[in-house]
Amino acid sequence: MTRAELRRPHAVGSAYERVEGRDKVVGAARYAAEFVRDEACHGWIVGSTVARGRITEVDTATAAAVPGVIDVLWHGNAHRLTEVDDAELMVLQDDRVQYHGRPVAVVIGRTLEAARAGAAALRIDYDVEPFHVQLSAHDPDLVVPDELNAGFPTDTESGDVEAGLTRADVVVDQEYRTPHLHNVPMEPHATTARWDAADQATVYDSTQNSSEVSRTAAQAFGLGAGAVTVHSEHVGGGFGSKGTTRPNVILALLAARLVDRPVTVTLTREMTFHLVGYRTPTIQRVRLGATAAGRLTAIVHETVEQSSRLLDFAEQTGESTRHMYAAPARRVTHRLSRLDVPTPRWLRAPGEAPGMFAVEAAMDELAEQLGLDPVELRIANEPETDPDSGLRFSSRHYVECLREGARLFGWSRPRPQGTGPWRVGRGVAGSTYPAYQQPSSARATARADGTFDVEIAAADIGTGARTVLRQIAADALQVPIDRVRMHVGSSALPQASGAGGSSGTASWGRAVTRASEQLCDRLTAVGGAVPFDGLSAEADTTDELSAQPALARFAYGAQFVEARVNTITGEVRVPRALGTFAVGRVVNPRLARSQLIGGMTMGLSMALLEEGRWDPAFGDTVNDNFADYHIAANADIGDIDVHWLDEQDDHLNPMGSKGIGEIGIVGTAAAVTAAVHDAVGVRIRDLPVRLDKVL
Numbered sequence: 119m120t121r122a123e124l125r126r127p128h129a130v131g132s133a134y135e136r137v138e139g140r141d142k143v144v145g146a147a148r149y150a151a152e153f154v155r156d157e158a159c160h161g162w163i164v165g166s167t168v169a170r171g172r173i174t175e176v177d178t179a180t181a182a183a184v185p186g187v188i189d190v191l192w193h194g195n196a197h198r199l200t201e202v203d204d205a206e207l208m209v210l211q212d213d214r215v216q217y218h219g220r221p222v223a224v225v226i227g228r229t230l231e232a233a234r235a236g237a238a239a240l241r242i243d244y245d246v247e248p249f250h251v252q253l254s255a256h257d258p259d260l261v262v263p264d265e266l267n268a269g270f271p272t273d274t275e276s277g278d279v280e281a282g283l284t285r286a287d288v289v290v291d292q293e294y295r296t297p298h299l300h301n302v303p304m305e306p307h308a309t310t311a312r313w314d315a316a317d318q319a320t321v322y323d324s325t326q327n328s329s330e331v332s333r334t335a336a337q338a339f340g341l342g343a344g345a346v347t348v349h350s351e352h353v354g355g356g357f358g359s360k361g362t363t364r365p366n367v368i369l370a371l372l373a374a375r376l377v378d379r380p381v382t383v384t385l386t387r388e389m390t391f392h393l394v395g396y397r398t399p400t401i402q403r404v405r406l407g408a409t410a411a412g413r414l415t416a417i418v419h420e421t422v423e424q425s426s427r428l429l430d431f432a433e434q435t436g437e438s439t440r441h442m443y444a445a446p447a448r449r450v451t452h453r454l455s456r457l458d459v460p461t462p463r464w465l466r467a468p469g470e471a472p473g474m475f476a477v478e479a480a481m482d483e484l485a486e487q488l489g490l491d492p493v494e495l496r497i498a499n500e501p502e503t504d505p506d507s508g509l510r511f512s513s514r515h516y517v518e519c520l521r522e523g524a525r526l527f528g529w530s531r532p533r534p535q536g537t538g539p540w541r542v543g544r545g546v547a548g549s550t551y552p553a554y555q556q557p558s559s560a561r562a563t564a565r566a567d568g569t570f571d572v573e574i575a576a577a578d579i580g581t582g583a584r585t586v587l588r589q590i591a592a593d594a595l596q597v598p599i600d601r602v603r604m605h606v607g608s609s610a611l612p613q614a615s616g617a618g619g620s621s622g623t624a625s626w627g628r629a630v631t632r633a634s635e636q637l638c639d640r641l642t643a644v645g646g647a648v649p650f651d652g653l654s655a656e657a658d659t660t661d662e663l664s665a666q667p668a669l670a671r672f673a674y675g676a677q678f679v680e681a682r683v684n685t686i687t688g689e690v691r692v693p694r695a696l697g698t699f700a701v702g703r704v705v706n707p708r709l710a711r712s713q714l715i716g717g718m719t720m721g722l723s724m725a726l727l728e729e730g731r732w733d734p735a736f737g738d739t740v741n742d743n744f745a746d747y748h749i750a751a752n753a754d755i756g757d758i759d760v761h762w763l764d765e766q767d768d769h770l771n772p773m774g775s776k777g778i779g780e781i782g783i784v785g786t787a788a789a790v791t792a793a794v795h796d797a798v799g800v801r802i803r804d805l806p807v808r809l810d811k812v813l
């Protein structure tokens with residue numbers, strides 16, 4: 119190291135606390151429903167009570183007669199929107215109803231209570247049409263989507279799959295199912311909208327992507343770029359459900375336009391089960407062929423999943439299967455069932471979480487049939503290059519994760535004894551998630567007092583994005599971290615990608631680094647001799663990202679679970695889970711640990727508890743609340759132990775980081791079902807592991 123490098127501060131790699139942590143715990147942080155409180159009135163969304171049909175009458179008189187009700191917004195008086203890609207956003211435009219809970223009106227009241235009372239009094243009549251809400255692999259009208267989300271191909275095939283299965287010594291051929299899963303972030307979706315002029319609006323929204331909401335909202339109202347400014351300073355979680363503009367944004371803007379004053383639309387917990395998307399249920403057939411020595415001869419992964427009548431949302435459930443293990447023959451397919459349900463959307467590791475459950479569960483069954491250790495079976499099928507593209511991996515330390523995880527977990531030690539009716543089992547599964555990056559821009563500005571303002575329309579959804587970007591900026595500016603003020607959470611800041619696909623730190627960190635480096639160059643050029651207050655630099659990463667060499671960039675992990683299963687009651691407990699990950703350089707160990715533990719917690723919840731149910735008779739969700747839709751609470755979670763390798767990867771971004779938001783949920787459920795099988799010999803292939811399935 120040179121002397122200059124030794125002097126240089128290194129904020130990246132240190133366990134800083136969240137910048138806004140104190141504001142949040144003392145209640146000083148303001149969320150989307152907490153702006154313009156004095157002037158804003160409240161909109162209460164009225165959802166359709168039928169699953170499919172036509173509205174024949176909206177009688178607003180009874181609602182309007184409720185004291186405090188200002189007006190009722192419905193398709194008869196709503197502003198006509200310009201079409202946008204997401205048909206879920208084309209609310210209150212006509213009399214059609216495509217699913218139970220679809221917004222059909224918004225009652226606007228001076229208070230939330232008045233709006234709710236007005237909504238209860240509103241009378242709407244429907245012509246009901248036959249509907250269907252249950253996913254079936256035997257749906258005669260299954261659709262082949264044009265492509266999957268994010269542009270992935272629907273079907274891929276290479277090698278001779280049938281021959282691969284025929285010459286295999288052992289074949290696993292099983293169907294795996296995952297249910298509807300709901301995002302349910304702690305802060306329900308909320309929007310406060312205000313029209314500042316006929317063609318200018320300000321929106322406070324709980325979103326993972328203020329730039330996207332700004333663009334889409336402007337487009338929907340036929341306005342130019344920048345016409346809608348979106349602020350989202352603090353966001354109480356999203357898990358994908360706030361990844362794009364949601365109907366609450368459009369409804370708040372429509373309502374504010376109708377009554378010509380600011381309107382806040384807050385979703386109730388129940389509404390979040392209908393209106394913001396959910397993880398599609400899946401039916402997955404997985405076939406694995408292998409030689410007696412445990413080398414895969416074929417991998418076949420065929421998924422049936424659902425979408426709505428409004429649009430084809432085609433989740434990339436089998437995408438990770440294309441990249442995970444070596445096999446001479448492979449086929450991955452996706453089919454969609456269009457049902458009379460809300461459109462699914464992203465939920466933490468959309469695609470990977472359910473897809474890897476099926477494939478990793480099948481790998482465990484294969485290991486059992488072959489009499490091989492499941493860790494060794496995975497290692498035996500490690501590819502040299504990406505099996506799908508043939509590209510080199512930028513780095514791949516999956517084997518190291520398996521070996522190190524096994525060591526830390528004590529995989530080779532004898533399994534603990536159970537007591538009484540409790541049996542103990544252990545399971546392992548692999549994790550992977552792509553290391554995505556998206557174009558973003560950032561601005562860095564020098565102040566006369568030696569401090570810096572760094573701005574980017576990033577979203578901190580509770581992950582600590584603001585904090586890690588401040589660390590990255592401090593290092594790039596070569597100053598102590600307390601000299602940097604980080605500004606995120608507004609579309610008025612330099613345009614940036616959303617907090618999604620575990621790409622935030624990588625994408626925004628690159629832009630922040632470049633803007634900071636360029637500002638340093640400028641400051642060096644002026645030599646500090648002239649007044650430099652306000653000197654700034656702005657960088658956009660679009661060009662450098664497209665110039666990146668083609669490589670397969672993925673993060674990896676291995677998860678080990680100990681489960682206790684009660685042979686009398688069927689209860690399953692997970693006293694211990696351990697994850698070892700290879701995620702590039704960790705920018706902030708405190709926040710990274712939190713993300714990985716959070717992901718694994720959600721994975722345990724997916725394995726043991728979560729299950730959204732749709733009622734075939736009424737076409738409605740049955741369990742749209744926290745009493746009936748079970749989510750893991752503290753008492754459900756034992757010790758979660760998270761480790762990571764010291765992974766160096768120079769082919770990623772200036773920080774050398776891979777995303778960590780989603781990989782923690784990938785693989786957990788398969789490790790749990792493997793452990794349950796190890797304990798009591800029961801294979802559970804449809805999640806969640808309910809006690810009636812165990813017995």
Ligand code: MOS
Pocket residue numbers: 326356357358359361464465466467468617618619620
């Ligand atoms: Mo995440 S589901 O990509 O917000």
